Amino acid sequence: MKTDQIILLLPYQKPFLFVDGIDAISEKGISGHYTFKEDESFYQGHFKGNPITPGVILTECMAQIGLVCLGIYLLKNELKEESKPQIALTSYQMDFYLPVLPNEKVTVISEKEVFRFNKLKCKVKMHNEKGELVARGLISGMMKSTNT
Amino acid sequence: MTNEELIVKLKAIVAPYIQDEAAFKTLNEDTDFVKDLKVNSANLVDIILDIEDEFDIRLENEDMEQMLDVKSAMAIVTSKLNA
Numbered sequence: 001m002k003t004d005q006i007i008l009l010l011p012y013q014k015p016f017l018f019v020d021g022i023d024a025i026s027e028k029g030i031s032g033h034y035t036f037k038e039d040e041s042f043y044q045g046h047f048k049g050n051p052i053t054p055g056v057i058l059t060e061c062m063a064q065i066g067l068v069c070l071g072i073y074l075l076k077n078e079l080k081e082e083s084k085p086q087i088a089l090t091s092y093q094m095d096f097y098l099p100v101l102p103n104e105k106v107t108v109i110s111e112k113e114v115f116r117f118n119k120l121k122c123k124v125k126m127h128n129e130k131g132e133l134v135a136r137g138l139i140s141g142m143m144k145s146t147n148t
Numbered sequence: 149m150t151n152e153e154l155i156v157k158l159k160a161i162v163a164p165y166i167q168d169e170a171a172f173k174t175l176n177e178d179t180d181f182v183k184d185l186k187v188n189s190a191n192l193v194d195i196i197l198d199i200e201d202e203f204d205i206r207l208e209n210e211d212m213e214q215m216l217d218v219k220s221a222m223a224i225v226t227s228k229l230n231a
Contacts, residue, residue, distance in 0.1 A: 118189075
């Protein structure tokens with residue numbers, strides 16, 4: 001499965017798609033990137049006159065790349081043309097280290113811990129362009145193809 | 149292992165994942181993981197994985213589908229242990 005096919009299968013769109021590209025993918029893990037655009041809607045309110053990417057959005061970006069893109073790859077044999085992946089975030093534990101400002105590019109690296117009985121759990125890290133650790137944690141979700 | 153010993157072990161395994169404290173207190177063979185204990189689907193998987201570790205057995209998709217209540221979990225664990 002090609003990486004651009006994976007992005008097409010994502011169930012998100014603007015303004016809630018936080019994946020620009022996938023750099024590497026295997027059964028074991030994934031790395032991908034996203035650049036937070038200056039005009040993202042949440043910068044208007046977070047914070048007043050001081051735009052900083054909300055932690056929940058960083059977590060969302062990490063989940064979209066680290067869990068959902070990887071999950072689509074892992075389900076590649078089950079996902080047929082017509083079927084879309086069914087997904088649900090079930091838990092996360094996250095630590096944040098540095099703020100992410102508008103126009104910053106982040107890289108998400110995710111390692112699969114377990115994928116059984118439709119539950120995918122990954123150890124996920126986010127780095128900024130300087131290679132500094134922005135956030136790290138564990139994210140779990142349920143995923144399956146709609147035709148099963 | 150007796151059924152009493154098994155139920156004690158299962159009770160300890162499900163403890164971190166339950167939502168309904170009252171149903172947990174009165175846990176018995178007829179307790180349903182989802183309907184009574186209000187465990188979510190992801191935590192049901194955690195329970196299955198913890199059962200595998202505790203009893204050193206391997207559970208398959210068909211086992212998972214049957215493991216809806218304490219009684220069926222006990223039956224499946226017992227049959228795997230005796231296999």
